[in-house]
């Protein structure tokens with residue numbers, strides 16, 4: 230072999246090594262696709278854990294709590310509840326929290342899927358117009374709440390700063406026909422000032438919610454906002470309850486949950502044939518069921534006086550009647 234050929238071989242080897250090094254160190258980071266309730270991000274197809282970037286912005290805005298009541302919300306992503314993220318166990322998450330310019334408050338994020346100080350809050354308190362980043366490993370599969378924990382916490386949670394993150398197990402969850410994201414929350418609205426209500430701390434301390442709603446407002450799951458399915462389909466609901474005070478007695482009138490992933494943990498006990506499931510303050514659950522007959526099914530907090538405060542939504546099921554399962558008369 231000539232010296233020339235040896236040199237060439239050395240060059241190829243060097244190039245190969247450099248490329249390999251860069252490929253190994255350059256992060257193949259995917260950016261998480263976030264969805265607004267009641268939509269759920271698509272199931273994760275990859276079979277390996279990855280580095281995933283999540284971008285979220287704290288945003289304060291005025292919106293409708295009911296048809297007639299405007300409220301000064303604090304939020305993640307400009308919606309209440311905040312967007313849903315879908316990750317995989319073992320993923321390394323590079324979490325970017327920005328705080329919109331023009332906001333009045335510092336904000337941060339406590340993600341219940343995190344092991345470590347403040348669930349990330351210790352690393353993310355960020356002033357308006359700034360961004361903070363922290364990285365965590367998703368070690369446990371389940372459905373988790375995230376919320377702001379800045380300041381006294383209570384006003385940040387009561388004003389709307391929360392959402393859900395799903396950490397899928399290896400191999401994912403069984404496939405279903407429909408998936409929805411529903412979140413229950415209490416509000417403690419003051420009398421409006423200049424037409425806009427805000428957080429009344431005395432109502433919070435007294436644990437007297439003025440409103441109890443699904444997906445951020447009265448009617449958040451009614452009319453055009455109702456969930457939909459067809460007879461014979463399987464439905465999975467990712468359900469979170471922020472409280473901030475009360476436990477939810479989550480029930481769907483006319484349905485039985487075929488499966489309940491207890492307290493939102495995946496890989497542990499699964500409840501079967503459950504009518505009503507308790508969801509603690511800042512807790513979550515995953516329920517699955519098959520819809521057997523057409524009609525409107527009401528989602529409620531079966532602490533039933535809360536329906537009068539807004540805790541009702543609809544799942545509208547279309548399709549052929551199913552007299553073998555239910556019919557009028559004999």
Ligand SMILES: [Cu+2]
Pocket residue numbers: 287303334335336337377378379385390
């Ligand atoms: Cu906040």
